[in-house]
Amino acid sequence: GESVGLHLPTLSVQEGDNSIINCAYSNSASDYFIWYKQESGKGPQFIIDIRSNMDKRQGQRVTVLLNKTVKHLSLQIAATQPGDSAVYFCAENAGYSTLTFGKGTMLLVSP
Amino acid sequence: DADVTQTPRNRITKTGKRIMLECSQTKGHDRMYWYRQDPGLGLRLIYYSFDVKDINKGEISDGYSVSRQAQAKFSLSLESAIPNQTALYFCATSDVGANEKLFFGSGTQLSVL
Numbered sequence: 334g335e336s337v338g339l340h341l342p343t344l345s346v347q348e349g350d351n352s353i354i355n356c357a358y359s360n361s362a363s364d365y366f367i368w369y370k371q372e373s374g375k376g377p378q379f380i381i382d383i384r385s386n387m388d389k390r391q392g393q394r395v396t397v398l399l400n401k402t403v404k405h406l407s408l409q410i411a412a413t414q415p416g417d418s419a420v421y422f423c424a425e426n427a428g429y430s431t432l433t434f435g436k437g438t439m440l441l442v443s444p
Numbered sequence: 445d446a447d448v449t450q451t452p453r454n455r456i457t458k459t460g461k462r463i464m465l466e467c468s469q470t471k472g473h474d475r476m477y478w479y480r481q482d483p484g485l486g487l488r489l490i491y492y493s494f495d496v497k498d499i500n501k502g503e504i505s506d507g508y509s510v511s512r513q514a515q516a517k518f519s520l521s522l523e524s525a526i527p528n529q530t531a532l533y534f535c536a537t538s539d540v541g542a543n544e545k546l547f548f549g550s551g552t553q554l555s556v557l
Contacts, residue, residue: 341483341484365544367544367545374550374551375550375551376448376534376536376548376549376550376551377487377534377546377548378548379545379546379547382544382545422486422487424544426544431477431489431492431502432544432546434486434487434488435486436484436485436486437484437486
């Protein structure tokens with residue numbers, strides 16, 4: 334999962350496995366959360382979002398789970414593919430003007 | 445064509461030089477942002493603008509300034525570049541009422557020697 338520091342947490346999986354990337358957020362007032370994917374040499378791209386009145390949301394091959402009690406967010410990727418290799422960021426919004434980003438987790442998918 | 449375009453893609457400069465990074469967008473969004481990305485530190489907000497007449501400081505605005513020349517253009521300047529401003533810089537946009545969902549450009553890698 335994500336953590337403070339200069340070394341990016343890394344998750345290594347085999348192609349076809351399910352991946353789970355975790356994120357601990359800091360602000361109990363946050364009511365909106367987003368996951369972004371950043372491939373090498375590109376800007377972050379939106380994957381999926383969830384509001385605090387939900388605890389689960391599904392997209393195509395991705396699911397986001399929200400546990401407000403412990404301030405934890407996770408991104409599940411089903412049947413991970415080599416093209417899923419990237420850095421994944423969670424971001425939170427507490428109703429202020431802007432998003433606060435986590436420090437990222439690198440996902441490496443081996444064929 | 446990219447919706448959010450940043451120029452240049454790469455820049456190497458020397459300490460003390462003035463540098464401008466440019467961003468233009470064709471998404472028609474009112475809101476624009478500049479972020480900085482450092483290895484292991486994620487994305488940190490430098491400045492943001494909710495419309496042409498609005499400029500706001502972000503988390504790390506010291507040493508930077510911005511100009512919102514038009515709805516579609518938002519530039520970031522380093523008046524006197526220093527080595528610790530070496531980083532990857534991203535411009536982003538968002539729509540009114542959906543300001544949380546950001547659309548990013550491809551980034552500008554800046555190296556200050």
